[in-house]
Amino acid sequence: MFELNEKVIKYLDNMKEQTFSRLKELAQIPAPSGNEDLRVEFVKKWFENIGAKKVIVDQAKNVIVPINCEDKNDIVVFMAHTDLVFPDTTPLPYSEDDEYIYCPGIGDDTDCLNSLMTVAQYVIENDLTPPCGIMFLANSCEEGLGNLKGIRQIMKDYAGRISAVYTFDGSYTHLVNRCVGSHRYEVKFTTEGGHSFGAFGNRNAIAAMSDLICNLYKCEVPKKENCKTTYNVGIVEGGTSVNTIAQEAKMLYEYRSDDKDCLAIMQNFFNKEIEKAKESGKAEIEVKLIGDRPCGGDVNKDALDYMVNLAVSVSEKYSGQKCVINSGSTDANIPMSLGVPSVCVGSHIAYGAHTREEKLKKESIPIGLKIIAEIVLSYFN
Ligand SMILES: [Zn+2]
Known part of the structure; x- marks a missing residue:
């Protein structure tokens, strides 16, 4: 089995300071989804500065550094x-102890x-050539x-050419090898409304929406062994005032499953409930699909097992902590839905993801560096 040699370990050791100071710089650059331009610019320039031969920014704002990918x-x-x-467009607050x-x-x-980036730098500075293509x-x-959107663009532009995907995301105590697919909807209800006293009896958008919500919550999620399926109404809004029959109401609804058959059952259920609601005539109803993450497709089990074993063993070796395997919703969903084996692994210990109080344990950074390096460099052997 491949292992990092002295040279790499020494390199990563020497790069600790640089890696740390770049992290401080990068972390403060705002990058809301769809408006990642400032980070894109930073990452692109950085790769050009360290001597990457080719750095591409595509229409989805992906920064791509291909190594030996020609004709591969x-x-x-x-x-x-x-x-x-975070929607911030000004520098993010950074502090440390x-x-x-x-x-x-x-x-x-x-x-x-x-x-x-540090691991890629090792590859680029040493002009390493892998037997396969590396991106x-x-x-x-x-x-x-x-x-x-980003990974969708990559799977489209490199269709049929990608054989494996490792997405580094989150803590090294978790690995995702199974995709949670989801559909997310905005459902809008409109009626003529009117004065609550004078026009009493007119249709009420909130009442119509409540009916639908109650019916959606009568759903019994499909039961299939080792599978989990869930649903949620996350946001409701609407109405004008206490003495107005609501003219408009809106809700956000999603369902999720790590099994594509169960996801299809949920879709069917939702469509039927929407049809029923429309037929009732209690409001005009508009449904907008605002998110669509597929479940995994037919993936070669041996190829996926190889990747899972590699990532878990490397992670546990360097961290000394158990790496738990579970399902999740990550960038791996897209390649997996297309049958390309993919795993999501992490590179640190952090707490409070998706909150403004998020914090990262400093001493976990060099451990993550080694984990990423050993996974990546094993493909150069
Ligand atoms: Zn993430």
Whole structure:
């Protein structure tokens, strides 16, 4: 089995300071999904400065650094996302103490991207040539309503050429090898409304929406062994005042499953309920699909097992901590739905992802560097 040699370990050791100071810089650059331009510019310039022969920014705002990819139909992708859940467009608040770095997005996914950059730097500076094609990728739109736009673009532009995808995201105590697919909808109700007293009896958009919500919550999720299926109404809004029959109401609804048959059953159920609601005539109803993450497709089990074993064993070796395997909704959803084996692994210990209190344990950074390096460099053997 491949192991990091003295030279690499020494290199990573020497790069600790540089990696750390770049993390501090990168972490403060705002990058809401779809508006990652400032981070894209930073990452692109940085790769050009360290001597990457080719750096591409595509229409989805992915930064792509291909190594030996010309004419190759066997490309392994190593990626981490640039976008954050935070809408900030001004520098993000950054602070640290002896133990932690505090910054929104520091763990999800700034540190993973930053450590991947250091490993890519080793490859580029040493002009390493892998037997397959390798793509280093800083992708856009992983979070929320970004709807995985970045990785979708890559799988489209390199269709049929990508053989494996490693996405570095989150803590090294978790690995995702199974995709949670989801559909997210905005459902809008409109009626003529009117004065609550004078026009009493007119249709009420909120009452119509409540009916639908009650019916959606009568759903019994499909039961299938080892599968989990869920649903949620996350936001409701509407109405004008206490003495107005509501003319408009809106809700956000999603369902999720790690099994594609169960996801299809949920879709069927939702469509039927919408049809029933429309037929009732209680309101005009408009449904907008605002998120669509597919479940895994037919993936070669041996190929996926190889990747899972590699990532778990490397992670546990360097961290000394158990790496738990579970299902999740990540950039891996898209390649997996297309049958390309993919795993999502992390590079640190962090707490409070998706909150402004997010913090990253400093001493976990060099551990993550080694984890990423050993996974990546095993493909250069
Ligand atoms: Zn993430």
